Amino acid sequence: MYLQRIWLLSGLRRRESVIPINWPDILIVGSWIIFLYMIMMILVYGGMLILSLSQIRKIYQLDEYEPYEELLQSEYTKPVSILVPAYNESVGIYGSIRSLLSIEYPEYEIIIINDGSTDDTLEKLMDKFQLKKINRVYRKQLESKRIKGVYQSAIHPHLVVLDKENGGKADALNAGINCSRYPYFCSLDGDSIIERHAFLKVLKPIIESDDEVIASGGSVRIANGCDIQNGELKSVGLSNNPIVLMQVIEYLRAFLTGRVGLSSNNLLLIVSGAFGVFSKKWVVEAGGYTHTVGEDMELVVRLHRYVKEQKVNKKITYVPDPVCWTEAPDSIKYLRRQRKRWHRGLFESLWKHKKVMFNPKYGSIGLFSMPYFFFIEFLGPLVELIGYILLIVSIFTGSIQIQYALLFFLLSLIYGSVYSMAAVLLEEWSMEKYPKVKHFTTLFLMSLTETLWYRPLTVIWRVEGMIEAIFGKKGWGEMVRKGVSND
Known part of the structure; x- marks a missing residue:
């Protein structure tokens, strides 16, 4: 009886000490946190947009008069x-390959x-280009x-094919670097189409910098x-598929x-694997490509x-005009796989180099670029998804006023559609790759x-990629190519 009385009294005390959760207040506080975060993202992207406007227009006006033909004859042009x-x-x-030739x-x-x-x-390469095995x-x-074999084209002597055991994209690029003869290399996807003057334009900063620029990337557009x-x-055209059209806009926003x-x-941390030029010396010294997504x-x-860490002044640049055209997924299934993979790759890179984050030793890369990619690019989809969930729950529970819902929608509109519209306008104002009205x-x-x-779809997919990254999922996932060139 005595023990039972103590147990009952302790239970009463526990119940008395429990503080009831005020869910409406939590929802409102959470909503305001989301609003402040989105305002921060809008300000960051707005600042980058202003920088892009001034920089692209300056580059574009100069490029109208650039003597690219002189670079073809210049002794300083790098092989x-x-x-x-x-x-x-x-x-x-x-x-x-035909576009490269x-x-x-x-x-x-x-x-x-x-x-x-x-x-x-x-087999297709051997037949089309008359490959012969060489030492x-x-x-x-x-x-x-x-490497199982090295082949050279009988009709295009500067075309070489390496046949190797499967090791992934990074492994293939390392094998290509080992086999390459020139001081600079360009990595390209196997489904890419390159414009004729693209290499002259993307290598121009390297040629003019006296080796200060060690990497340069060009734009990628949807073919x-x-x-x-x-x-x-x-001729440039547009697909009738809404999924593809949205990717065109997305690429414009990301690059421009x-x-x-x-x-x-x-501050650039990404040179697209679809079109980027690198100094072989610095890539080899840094350890080459690693097997990550x-x-x-x-x-x-x-x-x-x-x-x-070597305490040298080197730059990595992006040149908006040189364009590589590539095939985009045209179905929800494969686009979802791609976006999940991209977000896993972002996490892997940030995690592998977490030592750089907020480290003044690495200058603006550690103090701005790494935090930007972590807090804005990586965490952004999660915060945005939580915002959508809070909005829906709050509307159904009546715990949030209508002006809050309208404010969230307005911020989402600015963050998504308005910046996309700005990218389309910027493309028309400067590059004019899409000529028709x-x-x-x-x-x-x-x-x-x-x-x-x-945007809600890509937010969900990127959060899925975040979850897969946390649980250590590996691999690229199957992607189906339909081909963009009529051979």
Whole structure:
């Protein structure tokens, strides 16, 4: 009886000490935190947009008068090795190589790395380009899987194909670097189509910097809907698929209003794996490519880190005009896989180099770039998703006033659709890659709808990628190529 009385009294005390949770107040406080975070993102992106506007216009006005033809004859123009890793790229590989064979550049070699393809990629290359097996001596500076054979085209002597065991994209690029003969290399996707003057433009900052610039990236645009014949872009077009159209807008925003602003202050952490030029010396010294989902970003972060540790002044730049056209996913299924993979790659790069975060030793990279990519790019989708959930719960529970809901929608509209519209306008104002009025009108009107359907989808997918990254999921996931070139 005595023990029972003590137990009852202690239970009463516990119940008396419990503080009731006031859910309406928690929802309101949470909503305001989300609002403040979104306002911070809008201010950051707004600042980058202003930087991009001034920088792109300045570059564009200069480029109208740039003597690119002189670079073809200049003794200072750097020879470049073009590396194209290919795994099951049979559908688009022929058109991609044809586009590379037609570029205007004084001295270059093309190295296709067949990374253990299980389709007829190698057979197609051997048939189309009359490949003959050769003995080629190369210096193994970076680790890679075994090379099974080296082939050279009988009709294009500067075209070489490496046939190797499967090791992933990073491994293939390391093998290509080992085999390359020139001091600079360019990494390209196997389904890419390059404009004729693209290499002259993307290498121009490297040529003029006296080796101060160690990497330079160009723009990537969506090829779906374009007229591409035998690897040559005949005319620019747009797909009728809303999923593809939204990706066109998304790419414009990412490249024109994002990377330009970061590059102008040497804060760029991404040079797209679809089109980027690197100094081989610095990449080898930094350790080459590593096997991560986002190997392109990881390499750029490591290069920044390495040059800071070596206490040398080097730059990584982005040039908006040189364009590489690539195939985009045209279904929800494959787009979802791509976005989840991209977000996992972002997490891997940030986690692997977490030592750089807020570290003054690494200058503006540690104090601005790394925090920006973590708090804005990585955590942004999670915060935005929580905002959507809080908004829905609050409306149904009646715990939030209608003005709060309208404010959240307005911030979402600015963060999504308004910046997308600004990117479309910036494209029309400067690059003019989409020449028809119909193209501009279509993209502009589609950008108005982004907040209503496309952005919520990508937010959910990126949060899924975040969860997969935390639980250590590996691999790229299957992607189906349909090909963009009519061979």
